[in-house]
Amino acid sequence: MLRNYALPQQLKKLSPKIPWRLCTLSFLLCSLIIMTSIAVPGERLLIVLLFIVVASLAWIFPINLFYLCISGVTLTLLLSLCWIGNFIWPSSLLLHTLFDGEILLAEAFVVSCMRTAMQVAVGARHQKELAEQQMILAYEREQHLNELKDQFLLNVSHELRTPLTEVKGYLDLLRENHARLDSESRQEFLSHAAHGCDELEALVDNVLEATQLDMISASYELSSVSLLDIVQETLAQIPLGGHEIIIDIPQDLAALAHRQQLKRILYNLLSNAIKYSPIHTPVTVSATLMSGQLTACPDICFRVQDMGPGVSAVDMPMLFQKVMRLKRDLTGSVRGTGLGLFISKQLVEAMGVASGLKVRGLRAREVAFALPSRGHRLPYCQLH
Template sequence: GRVREWMGVSTDITAHQRLEDELRASEERFRLTFEQAAVGIAHVGFDGRWLLVNPKLCDIVGYAQEELLVQTLHAVLMPDDLSTAFTDAQRLITGEQQTYARELRFRRKDGVLVWVNLTVTLVRNQAGWPLYFLAIAEDVTARKQAEQQRQLNQLKDQFILHMNHELRTPLTSLLGSLDLLRMQQGRLDAASQAQFLETAISSCGELLQLVNSVLDALTITEQMIPPQGEEIAVASLVRDVLEHLDPGEEQVDRLSLDIPDRLTVWANEQLLRQVLRNLLSNAFKYCPKPAPVVVSAAPIDRDEREAHFAPSVCISVQDAGPGIPPEELPLLFQQFTRLKRDLSGQAGGSGLGLYISK
């Protein structure tokens, strides 16, 4: 019953212990990186559910972690951005791309919109099977606001530059005509008086049109009530717009209509009239005489893939003007934008007509 001797076997586990220590250290580094990162980090399931979120992401969207984990990525994305995000996710799953980065908008819990630079990649296992999406969200709202402010400042400078020229021209003509009438009162014949009055009235019309363009542009930036539509005969409306153009622009003999008399559209008459007036005014302003200005309209043919869209009509205004340089085409519909050649030319304008039309 007495123990005479004992035997033991020892195994060197230094390497194994070192691996475990390194693994724990690596996990701790990941945890600290994940929790203290200056950007939002998340694991997202294929159904859009948040699987894992870090504190910074919670801070960006304004939700507590437990609140966010019962929601989906789709719930915080703006509806306009959903289709883009869905398409990009499909491309990651099919392997068409490895990662994507886009600037999208999140809606915080308090309703405030935040801009984020969202970078997403698909995490796969060693066999290549997809596991989840890894999403990194950087709050770029401050940069976006700075860009918007810079654009506003540029628009303000452009506005002052354009208005300085566009207001001075008719004002100078108006004041000059009225001053001559005052100084030459009683010494001018009826024809001369009528000419000076006509010049003054025309200058007032230019000023009124300029002010109306500015007011229209400002109205577009506000929340607009959807316009009421009605059935409109296109050819009749074009002729009516032409009759009400300024006398210097009304040139019926140059206008060629290629519009079926029975062609009608469903639109808001006031807005469509404004668009046509801007397009026709530009055409007569820049098209050299006696070249014609052609207004055409026809239904748009759609293939089977577009059959579910409502029928549409294409209305076009074609002229033989100098055209638009390709490098300036992207600026065409921006506020207070005029072509470089026009800034020093004789043709005036506020740079708002096409912006309002669009």
């Protein structure tokens, strides 16, 4: 491909005056051949010298094609008249002059067509290259989307099968051994089955919510909500799994938020913290007023901290991508679809907080976001 482009690219870089100068030289050369053929031997050397001088001037100085034609025709007429010795125009001289002029015009037309054709060819090949690059990018993007879709379907099918198997197993045991089990055992089996149903419901909600995020309104109806009440209501829906939950939120601290969406955000963050941190380790939920903020900025910092493995700087940008899970989590025992943080970030930003979620911590993990307190209706600022 480089060989095909070499000659047109080099010709394209030439000065646009060079083809016309070559045309002029060709005209002068044709005139020289004609004139020397009709001149006497003693005049031929003078004619050659005159043509060399004119050709040198035509190459050095930037002369317009029109003036080149006029100069060439005039030079031919003057030289012809010098040979004849008078101002009588014989028919042969007129024919030679017209013949030379036609040669010049034909050569100028051919050179112009060649230059235009080369420019069109180079432009067409450039457009072809751009189209090929766009096709390659589109193909790679489609391949990436297909891989994400396949990964998502694989994750969802696996995550749905696990709690479904748990529910079915406990219900089968309860059905087959109902008469032999005491009330406490039956209640335990039902609790496990209910827990599996809750997991199934959460997974389905995440998938449905992820597909409807594009239709979320940019402005929710926000109201003043008690953060402590929201946290306690959310924790009542999450199995703690032996973790100690530390709540550090003032009793009277209220924020301006959408109640149901805030509960959804906290459910995702707290369930992630419980799933990814070791058993019997604390999970801290805190909300504090940030001092020194402008009245138009969110002044409540909400944090969820756990003792999980943390996130490296390389993996940090991947956390909020759709259907994205870290490589270490794909081979682990923690279930998930990779939608929790993505949905939470979208919901936080849909409530007007431009900074969204922030994740910190290489060893432990902290997820934070900002909320406006009561009376602050324009929550746009960066979370430090």
